[in-house]
Amino acid sequence: MGMSVGSASGESEVMVEMNTTPLIDVMLVLLIMFIMSLPIQTHAVKLDMPRPNSNAKPSTPPGVVDLEIDFDNTIMWNGNTVDNLDTLARYLASVAAKDNQDEVHLRPNRLSKYDTVAKVLAIAQRLGVKKIGFVGNEQFLQ
Numbered sequence: 001m002g003m004s005v006g007s008a009s010g011e012s013e014v015m016v017e018m019n020t021t022p023l024i025d026v027m028l029v030l031l032i033m034f035i036m037s038l039p040i041q042t043h044a045v046k047l048d049m050p051r052p053n054s055n056a057k058p059s060t061p062p063g064v065v066d067l068e069i070d071f072d073n074t075i076m077w078n079g080n081t082v083d084n085l086d087t088l089a090r091y092l093a094s095v096a097a098k099d100n101q102d103e104v105h106l107r108p109n110r111l112s113k114y115d116t117v118a119k120v121l122a123i124a125q126r127l128g129v130k131k132i133g134f135v136g137n138e139q140f141l142q
Helices: 019-039 084-095 114-127
Strands: 066-068 076-079 103-109 132-135
Touching: 066 114, 076 084, 084 114, 103 114
Parallel strands: 066 103, 103 132
Antiparallel strands: 066 076
């Protein structure tokens, strides 16, 4: 790794390699100046949150409905077996009709079919059930 000073014979030859050191220095200075001239970015997400209304608080807490789907796709409403999806639709319609809707806790078994769970969720959505959530997700972590 030595520096080439020229040929040993003393003849002057034309230099065919370009010296890129000054070019790299200039590019680094320009890059630093560009970075310094950028304005500071503030990362903020603007959210329009609803205002709390002290007059609209419910007088009683909502009830809880346990909706279970067993491994053999048996649907159970608060421990009672539901015969078919039409009966389930009637139960969910009664929940959706309330002003202060009950919370529906859906607990599907890990061996139940996705199709059954999707149908139950579709019926609940179609009828306007707003408070529905999955319970017992720790069984899926294994």
